[in-house]
Amino acid sequence: MPQFFLNKKLIVLLISIIILVALIGFSLKEKENVSWPEQFVKDTAGFFQQIFHAPAQFIAGSFEDLRNLQKTYEENEKLKARLDEYVQLKGQVQELKNDNEELRAILDKKDDLSKYSPIHATVIGRNPDRWQENIQINKGTHHGVEKNMAVITSKGLIGKVKSTTSLHSTVQLVTSMDPKHRISAQVQIGKNKAFGFIEGYDTKKKRLLLKKIDTDVKVKKGSVVTTSGLGLVFPKGLQIGTVESVKVDQYGLTQTAYVKPFADLGDIENVMVVNPALDKNPDKSEVNVEEGGL
Numbered sequence: 001m002p003q004f005f006l007n008k009k010l011i012v013l014l015i016s017i018i019i020l021v022a023l024i025g026f027s028l029k030e031k032e033n034v035s036w037p038e039q040f041v042k043d044t045a046g047f048f049q050q051i052f053h054a055p056a057q058f059i060a061g062s063f064e065d066l067r068n069l070q071k072t073y074e075e076n077e078k079l080k081a082r083l084d085e086y087v088q089l090k091g092q093v094q095e096l097k098n099d100n101e102e103l104r105a106i107l108d109k110k111d112d113l114s115k116y117s118p119i120h121a122t123v124i125g126r127n128p129d130r131w132q133e134n135i136q137i138n139k140g141t142h143h144g145v146e147k148n149m150a151v152i153t154s155k156g157l158i159g160k161v162k163s164t165t166s167l168h169s170t171v172q173l174v175t176s177m178d179p180k181h182r183i184s185a186q187v188q189i190g191k192n193k194a195f196g197f198i199e200g201y202d203t204k205k206k207r208l209l210l211k212k213i214d215t216d217v218k219v220k221k222g223s224v225v226t227t228s229g230l231g232l233v234f235p236k237g238l239q240i241g242t243v244e245s246v247k248v249d250q251y252g253l254t255q256t257a258y259v260k261p262f263a264d265l266g267d268i269e270n271v272m273v274v275n276p277a278l279d280k281n282p283d284k285s286e287v288n289v290e291e292g293g294l
Contacts, residue, residue: 118152118272119144124168126268133176135159135268140167148233150274156239156262157183157227161273169273174208174240175201175265185210185240186228187219187257194219195228198240198259207244207258215255219246225259235274 121143125136139145141164149161151171162172174183183198187210194217200209210225223243229236241259248255 118274121145121169121271121273123268123271133173134162135171135173137169137171137271137273138167139273140165140169142166144275145169145273146275150227150234150238151271152238152274153263153268153271155264156241157234158261158263158265158268158271160233171271173265174198174261177201183234183240184228184231185225187213187217187223187225187243189217189219189223192217193228195230196254196257198225202258205258207260208241210243210257210259211249211254213246213255213257215248215253217255219243219255219257221245223257225257238274 119139121137121139123135124138127134127136137145137151145161145164147161147164150157151159151161157174159171159173159176161169163170172178172181174181177200181199185196185198187194187196194213196210196213198208199211201207202209213219221243225240225243227234227236227238227240239262241261243257244260246255246257
């Protein structure tokens with residue numbers, strides 16, 4: 001019996017091999033017509049392939065879109081960072097350009113003030129108190145700065161040295177509302193001059209007040225106002241501003257002119273301290289009429 005089953009298994013194996021070889025040969029043979037089993041298998045496989053193809057493509061496309069979105073986000077962040085750097089660099093370049101122009105103007109101004117040996121300084125702080133509006137500069141007695149010296153920018157007068165230390169000084173601006181604030185000034189009217197005093201500041205109009213001008217003098221709009229030098233605190237001829245309007249005082253005895261400052265008093269960075277005592281040709285007939293030192 002065992003021998004019989006052994007021979008039977010061998011016979012089945014041989015038959016299976018023959019059938020397999022026949023099927024392989026049959027499948028390799030080119031046929032014009034496909035049998036219905038093959039058609040059924042192919043159609044079934046195609047149907048399921050079509051069903052799963054669209055979702056698979058959608059999922060694959062979604063992952064690709066997510067990768068593209070992540071890549072776009074990263075590129076956008078890099079571009080934003082570079083844009084911020086560009087804006088910052090542009091601001092720095094503009095600031096350097098402004099400083100360069102201001103320093104060039106100061107150098108040109110030094111030629112006009114060479115007889116006074118002006119001292120260049122930089123603003124390091126500011127007190128916005130309108131009654132005692134001051135700025136701090138980085139030069140003091142060690143650099144030759146002394147109390148009551150005039151302080152200007154390349155455009156015009158801004159104030160005087162109020163106090164000093166060895167390395168720093170406090171400058172009282174012309175916009176200070178200190179009642180002792182007073183600057184002897186003159187207005188050029190053709191070949192003639194009218195004299196008065198800068199006393200006070202109109203905060204609404206943002207104009208200096210040039211008071212005590214004689215009513216006999218006709219002050220025109222646009223007339224240039226400079227220091228008169230009569231107080232021996234400020235050198236003569238430092239530019240202050242231009243007249244914008246004039247009004248007669250309450251009792252009709254004097255006039256007050258509203259003066260637009262040449263200097264930008266809201267944006268001060270570089271200044272020069274001027275010592276009137278170094279004037280080689282002072283006017284000995286001048287008298288000190290600037291009360292309170294300003």
